[in-house]
Amino acid sequence: MQRTLVLLKPDCVQRRLMGEVISRFEAKGLHVVGMKMLRVTPELSRQHYAEHVEKPFYSGLEEFITAAPVVALAIDGLDVIQVVRDMLGATNGLKAAAGTIRGDFSSSRQMNLVHASDSEESAQRELKLYFRDEELCDYESVM
């Protein structure tokens, strides 16, 4: 069993797609163990996107991610890191395959609706940025 950090980004919240995206994760049988709406600060953005801070697109990314609330989700499941990334599709919504979340709802490289951790290491790091241990709820799910 793995745990991953998923962020419904400002465009997802503002376009009222939160329920649509969460429904897809639930329909897939994934297990939401944490959920929180918050505003990403510039400091949190720099921590979250540390590997991109020096990239030319970073200032635009920070402006975008801090412009409206996000919803952070902690999600459990077998191989959930790869499963969620497959469900999101390619980073650039224009190139993401039909049937994926970005492929169906995004036409942008920056405003691509959802972020998800790309490895176990980043999942552990990112989960700690958004959730304290006591905010995550372990419970039995029914299939």
Ligand code: CMP
């Ligand atoms: P995400 O999966 O959250 O990881 C980094 C984010 O940076 C990515 O989704 C996009 O929102 C954004 N991003 C990545 N590459 C580019 C780019 N070339 N131009 C603008 N934004 C980008």
